[in-house]
Amino acid sequence: MTRYWLMKTEPSVVGIDDVLAMPNQTVDWWGVRNYQARNFMRDQMSVGDKVFFYHSNCAEPGIAGLAEVVKKAYPDRTQFDPASKYFDPKSSPENPRWVNVDVRVVKKTRLLGLAELRAQPELVHMRILQRGNRLSITPVDPAEWKFIVERLLK
DNA sequence: GCCAACGTTGGC
DNA sequence: GCCAACGTTGGC
Secondary structure (H helix, E strand, O other), X not given: OOOEEEEEEOHHHHOHHHHHOOHHHEEEOOOOOOHHHHHHHHHHXXXXXXXXXXXXXXXXXXXXXXXXXXXXXXXXXHHHOOOOXXXXXXOOOOOOOOEEEEEEEEEEEEEEEXXXXXXXXXXXXXXXXXXXXXXXXXXXXXXXXXXXXXXXXX
């Protein structure tokens, strides 16, 4: 079953243009250290799932493009790297704690900003728009996906 | 830089 | 298991 997601990234770290410059326009989604977000990747994401590529913590937060899951969850390489800020001493290759999927950018879109998303009555229930939302990976309702892709990004 | 909101940690 | 303290997120 194809699911729909919104995945946040900080463009100062890995933005959509960075991913477009990578081989196959694909990036491993390293660095998730929240159990709920990890569980979404580990338990629910499958190849072919659709993704809103979202820029957060930046001058223009919003949806920057469309992407898809191209590889199922596997151990996040950064958890084993002592030089990484994402190093986790409690994790080991035998018993890894953190995983990531691979994500391929399908299309860069116009920057669909937060204010414009908030202005849509059809999107009032979107997880990303709820007060205090901090989760970096959230499920997107199929109707919300359709509305955004067909009405706002056409 | 501020700060509200939320997640995690650790003493008890 | 509770919950206060602390750390992080992320829009503004």
